[in-house]
Amino acid sequence: MFNFHYRLERRSIWFAVAIVIVSGIGGLVEIAPLFTIDETVEDAPDMRVYTPLELAGRNIYIREGCYACHSQMIRTLRDEVERYGPYSLAVESQYDHPMLWGSKRTGPDLARIGGKYSDYWHVEHLNNPRDVVPESVMPSYAWLGRTELEGNDLNLHLRAQQRLGVPYTDEMVEDAVKDAYGQANPESEDADGILKRYGEATHIRDFDGNPAEVTELDALVAYLQILGRLTEAAYKNPILKKMGGSE
Structure with missing residues (x-):
C-alpha cells in the first residue's frame, strides 16, 4: 500500500x-x-424570529464563549432525547447566524433549556453556578448583572440579520432599541409595541430581578428562556412521540 x-x-x-x-x-x-x-427541512409555520433583546443575549452568549462548553443540538439517540428532550430539527436553526450547534459538552446541551428553569434560577446560576449546581465547573458571570445593556446599535444587528434572510420587517429594525428595553420593562409604553411586532407569546418581564435598569443579564436570560421555543415543530413530530421525547 x-x-x-x-x-x-x-x-x-x-x-x-x-x-x-x-x-x-x-x-x-x-x-x-x-x-x-x-x-x-421541516415546515414550521409558527416559527418566529428573535426579539432584539434575545438577539442581544445571543450576542453576549457568543462573546462570552458559552458555545465552547454547551452544544445546542440534540442528536437522534434515545438517551439524548430522554435526557434533553426532542431532538433538534433543521428548521429550528434557520434564523441562527452563525449556528451554535457545537460538539463539546463540558456543560449540558442547551437546545431545550427555554422554560425549563425560572428566571431566578438562571440569575443565580450565572451569578454563582455552584449555588444551584454544587459540582459545576462553570465560571461566574456576576458582572453581567452590573453591566447596563448597550443596545443603541441593535437596529444594525437586526439589519444585518435581515440581509442574511431573517424576515425582520423594516419596522422591527427601526424600533429595535425601544423593543429591547420594552421587553424587559413590562410596565413601559414600549411593551405593547413589542407584542404587536413579535406576537403574544413574547416573554415580557424583568428577567434579572432588577427593574431599575436593563442589563446584559436581562438579555442573556431572555435568550436562554427562548432556546427551543421559537417553534413548537419538534414537539409535534410524530416520530418523537414514538420515541417518548414529546411533552
Whole structure:
C-alpha cells in the first residue's frame, strides 16, 4: 500500500488527478443533499424570529464563549432525547447566524433549556453556578448583572440579520432599541409595541430581578428562556412521540 503511494507521488500529474477525484467525491457528498433541502427541512409555520433583546443575549452568549462548553443540538439517540428532550430539527436553526450547534459538552446541551428553569434560577446560576449546581465547573458571570445593556446599535444587528434572510420587517429594525428595553420593562409604553411586532407569546418581564435598569443579564436570560421555543415543530413530530421525547 505504501509502495503504491510512493509511486503515485513520483508521478505528479496522476497524483494531481487523484486529488481532484477524491476532492470531487467529497464535494459531491456535501453538495448533493442541498438539492433536496426543500424536501428534507421541516415546515414550521409558527416559527418566529428573535426579539432584539434575545438577539442581544445571543450576542453576549457568543462573546462570552458559552458555545465552547454547551452544544445546542440534540442528536437522534434515545438517551439524548430522554435526557434533553426532542431532538433538534433543521428548521429550528434557520434564523441562527452563525449556528451554535457545537460538539463539546463540558456543560449540558442547551437546545431545550427555554422554560425549563425560572428566571431566578438562571440569575443565580450565572451569578454563582455552584449555588444551584454544587459540582459545576462553570465560571461566574456576576458582572453581567452590573453591566447596563448597550443596545443603541441593535437596529444594525437586526439589519444585518435581515440581509442574511431573517424576515425582520423594516419596522422591527427601526424600533429595535425601544423593543429591547420594552421587553424587559413590562410596565413601559414600549411593551405593547413589542407584542404587536413579535406576537403574544413574547416573554415580557424583568428577567434579572432588577427593574431599575436593563442589563446584559436581562438579555442573556431572555435568550436562554427562548432556546427551543421559537417553534413548537419538534414537539409535534410524530416520530418523537414514538420515541417518548414529546411533552
